Amino acid sequence: MLAPVTHMLALTHIRRRRLLPFPGQVMVRLGQSVKPADVIAQVARPGSHLIVDVRRMLRLPPSVKMDQVLQVHQGDKVEKDMPLGEYEGMFTRIARAPEDGTVVMIQGGRVVLETAPEILHVFAEMSGEVTEIIPERGAWVETDGALLQGVWGNDHTISALLMTRMSSPDETLDVNRLDVSMRGGILAVGHCSNADVLRIATEIPLRGLILGSMTADLVPVAEKLTMPILVLEGFGKIPVNPLAYKILTSSDQREISLLAHRWTPYAANRPEVVIPLNAAAEYPNDTAQFRPGQMVRVNTGKNAGRCGKLSQIRPGVRVFPSGLTAQAADLQMEDGTEICLPVANLDVLE
Amino acid sequence: MTPTLVDPESVLAIDFGSVNTRAMLFDVVEGEYNFIAAGLAPCTMGAPYFDALESFHLALTHLKRITGRTLLDDEESLILPGRDDGTGIDRLVVTFSAGEELKIVVTGLLADVSLESVQRAASAVYGRVVDSLSLADRRRSEVQLDALLQARPDLILMAGGTDGGASRSIMRLADLVALTCRLLPRETRPEIIFAGNQTIANKIKDGLGKWTTVHLAPNLRPTIDLEDPSPAQNVLSQVAAEIRSRRTHGLEGLSSLASAPTLPTAAAFGRMVRFLGQLFDRSKGVLGVDVGASWTTVAAATEKTYALNLSPLGSGAGAAEVLVQSTLADITRWLPIHMSAEEVRDRIFQKSLHPASLPESAEDLLIEQAVARQIMRLSMAQTQARWPNLGYSFEPMLVSGAAVTHTPTPQQSLMMILDGLQPIGLTTIILDQNGLTPALGAIASFNSILPVQVFESGAFLSLATVICPVSSAREGTPILHARLQYENGEEDVFEVLKGSLLSLPLRLGVTGKLYLQALRGTTIDPRLRPAGGFKITGGICGAVIDARGRPLNLPVEDARRRELLKKWALALGG
Known part of the structure; x- marks a missing residue:
């Protein structure tokens, strides 16, 4: 049976694709070492526009051909007040550029100016090496290190020093525990349930926040902040899973990449933490079938966030306390207890 | 009493849902069509597979476990049509709800007439209306243009005008749509469905067709007091299915085997x-x-x-x-x-x-x-x-x-x-x-x-x-x-x-x-x-x-x- 896989790996080989949404210019070369802030590829995308109706501004009769009037061509850069078109009648009439810009299109008697072109950059987002160029679109970047995958992110990324402040996996971050010594770092803590904590964290400023869990009422607050926030386990009071806890507590003061991508099933990027390490490693398994002996995590219900070893997938189905019938798995938990849960409520940690 | 079967056939229906892919088998039992069983597999249209065929094969494997019926040959291809030995199926249909929602822009003339009709029509597919344009829109043309460029729609659904009615205002909106298409990179240009005044339909197709793919549909409002969204919704469903098939590995090939167009x-x-x-x-x-x-x-x-x-x-x-x-x-x-x-x-x-x-x-x-x-x-x-x-x-x-x-x-x-x-x-x-x-x-x-x-x-x-x-x-x-x-x-x-x-x-x-x-x-x-x-x-x-x-x-x-x-x-x- 196909199992969802979440990586909580102390050392693995990480390969990520960095792509433009449409063709542009690749800025790196094969074999190049890159830092998180390095630009992999870039493209100019349509910015703000002004439509200047030269024919109407000059009050031209239909008999006048525009190519006799227009002073600019597609691709020309123009400055504010520069003539776009000029008509010499009894009095010379001039249509001027209302702002600095580039002529991106001339259509009939209208000149379309792009006033604020935007350059879209795709960044490496993690330290590594460019191992494959995707012409006009981007590249594959690879590195070795620890990899922690989360379940929610507010769609921002950053790289900075990790500061782990956890004496237990479910420790709650409160306002009193934030101080200026954390300035510029990425803080990893167990849980947050206070919107003020998030706001003060941005004022210090922290560069990012890794949370085991947070309460769902913080979602709108976190989505408005530009500071990257990544949630490892989910919503409610869910402790950081033991694998992630071990990796985070042993990586204090390391340079990490916090990629708090928004997670949708159809997006290639998951919210994740990459901690580059100077050691060679194997590729992880992104796919798996459930099998006994695997480390699995419970993803919903009152046991959410708990981890254990999969003892067996029971044949047939069983009835759960909800009254629902479903395929069941027996788990041997970290604390020695045994529980039976729907297979659908598990993901494989590896 | 239902009619007798002249040419009985087994049918396999595949539904790609956002959570599960389901393979449903229908066949004739004692002279009547019956639902035989359904095989289930987790959806693989998203990460890390990005391949519809993976869950298709798993669902068929599950279906075989339940029914004992062989549906795939040694090369894992669907046996179609069915063979005399009982393997395979005679017909295939494909539906899907999985996949990223489409971003749709709707355009109409009057806010409470054609724009309302086109919004109703757009609610028939897995999409979100990200912007709308009408005569009531007081934004300047360049602001509308920037909004469309920013929205990067997959689809623009245009309506407006009764048959033989208003055309100039529709052409003005079409002009803006053409401008948008020209400024967008070719790969990201939206497809257009025109379901407005049929007397200018070909003109719209010729004009916008230079920049992107244009589909014509019957007028949503052929007369002011008659709304008929169904034909346009059929075209919309078809276009949505084509876009999804192109973007999902495996779906296009599977759709080509189907006896009916793939549908949302x-x-x-x-x-x-x-x-x-x-x-x-x-x-x-x-x-x-x-x-x-x-x-x-x-x-x-x-x-x-x-x-x-x-x-x-x-x-x-x-x-x-x-x-x-x-x-x-x-x-x-x-x-x-x-x-x-x-x-x-x-x-x-x-x-x-x-x-x-x-x-x-x-x-x-x-x-x-x-x-x-x-x-x-x-x-x-x-x-x-x-x-x-x-x-x-x-x-x-x-x-x-x-x-x-x-x-x-x-x-x-x-x-x-x-x-x-x-x-x-x-x-x-x-x-x-x-x-x-x-x-x-x-x-x-x-x-x-x-x-x-x-x-x-x-x-x-x-x-x-x-x-x-x-x-x-x-x-x-x-x-x-x-x-x-x-x-x-x-x-x-x-x-x-x-x-x-x-x-x-x-x-x-x-x-x-x-x-x-x-x-x-x-x-x-x-x-x-x-x-x-x-x-x-x-x-x-x-x-x-x-x-x-x-x-x-x-x-x-x-x-x-x-x-x-x-x-x-x-x-x-x-």
Whole structure:
């Protein structure tokens, strides 16, 4: 049976694709070492526009051909007040550029100016090496290190020093525990349930926040902040899973990449933490079938966030306390207890 | 009685859902089409597979395990057509709801005429309207242009003008659309569907066709007082399916094997509801509601109206959107036990992260069912707002979606439906527990016998015949005298009090004659005046008189409300 896989790996080989949404210019070369802030590829995308109706501004009769009037061509850069078109009648009439810009299109008697072109950059987002160029679109970047995958992110990324402040996996971050010594770092803590904590964290400023869990009422607050926030386990009071806890507590003061991508099933990027390490490693398994002996995590219900070893997938189905019938798995938990849960409520940690 | 089969054929229907891929097998058993079995596999259209074929093969493997029937050859290709040795299948249909939602821009002339029509039409696909343009739009052209460029739509649905009517304003909007297309990189240009004034359709196609793909559809509003969105919705469904197929590895190849065009699941669901609307009493109308993990579909077919409305509300990934569109109290009011609002919110968000997960505890199940009730309330309200003449009276009402159909008892399904849809009058509630409706809708395009025979087989479960009278009488006062005469001539007499829920003891498939006498100005059914009694058939939950009132008002006081919810659940048998 196909199992969802979440990586909580102390050392693995990480390969990520960095792509433009449409063709542009690749800025790196094969074999190049890159830092998180390095630009992999870039493209100019349509910015703000002004439509200047030269024919109407000059009050031209239909008999006048525009190519006799227009002073600019597609691709020309123009400055504010520069003539776009000029008509010499009894009095010379001039249509001027209302702002600095580039002529991106001339259509009939209208000149379309792009006033604020935007350059879209795709960044490496993690330290590594460019191992494959995707012409006009981007590249594959690879590195070795620890990899922690989360379940929610507010769609921002950053790289900075990790500061782990956890004496237990479910420790709650409160306002009193934030101080200026954390300035510029990425803080990893167990849980947050206070919107003020998030706001003060941005004022210090922290560069990012890794949370085991947070309460769902913080979602709108976190989505408005530009500071990257990544949630490892989910919503409610869910402790950081033991694998992630071990990796985070042993990586204090390391340079990490916090990629708090928004997670949708159809997006290639998951919210994740990459901690580059100077050691060679194997590729992880992104796919798996459930099998006994695997480390699995419970993803919903009152046991959410708990981890254990999969003892067996029971044949047939069983009835759960909800009254629902479903395929069941027996788990041997970290604390020695045994529980039976729907297979659908598990993901494989590896 | 359905027609005899001239050329019987086995049909495989594949539905790519956002959580599961389902392979449903239909074949002829003893001279009639039957649903044989369904194979299930987790959806693999998303990460890390990004390949529809992976789950297709797994679902077929599961189906083989259940039926023993070989559907794939040694090279893992579908055996099509079926062979004499019983392997393979004769026909294939494909539907999908999985995949990223489409970004749609709609354009029309008048905000309350063509723009409204085009918005209604756009609600038939898995998409979100990201911007709209009309004559009422006061933004400057360049602001509109930048908004379109920023929105980066996948599709622009253009309407406006009656046939032979306004054209200049439409051409102006088309000009802006052309400008947008020219400024966007070729790979990201939206496809256009034009469903406006047909006299300029070819002009629009020639003009915009230089920059992108243009599809022509019949006018949504051929005359000012006539709206006919169905043909345009068909084109929209087709284009949406083509876009999805191109973007999903494996889907295009599979679609090429199919006997009918690949359809969005909702479009196929709507087609079947429409088909049923022709089978049943047209004056009553048929309602279909599918509560999915990410989307909820409401389809209604009445004598004059066909409505198809999709909302991004669901019991899985769509659960978080339910909280955006309603308050937490709208959900917690359906809980018969005390749970903190914060905990309920956390669990709903957690479920949205793991849409395939199942409620393990009783509390989790209650939350999931409360969310399902609110989804049905919201979806019906949206549909009613878009088609105000639809009403709440249908016969039958067909409901599907795991959150509603996969419950510990059928009474729980019935309770959710009564609370969520709040029907009025006399209706039969049918549960599509196997999620077959979209498959039958897709199959109906080439085989009209199969859907009828499968619908009449045991594959669909009749939950109950339900009578929901409307009365302004005070709570606790008698509003109906009911006399139920059984087939053996025996009778039971009931007094129905306002605010009560009454279960009539009529077993599944057993008929009886129900005589109702309305008291205190009570309306039994706005569509009919049953005189001298009428025949009813028991469902798995018998027959039910829901006299709780419409709209259903729950007590504000928490303890009283919870007691009442428990009392109602008990009245239906748990």
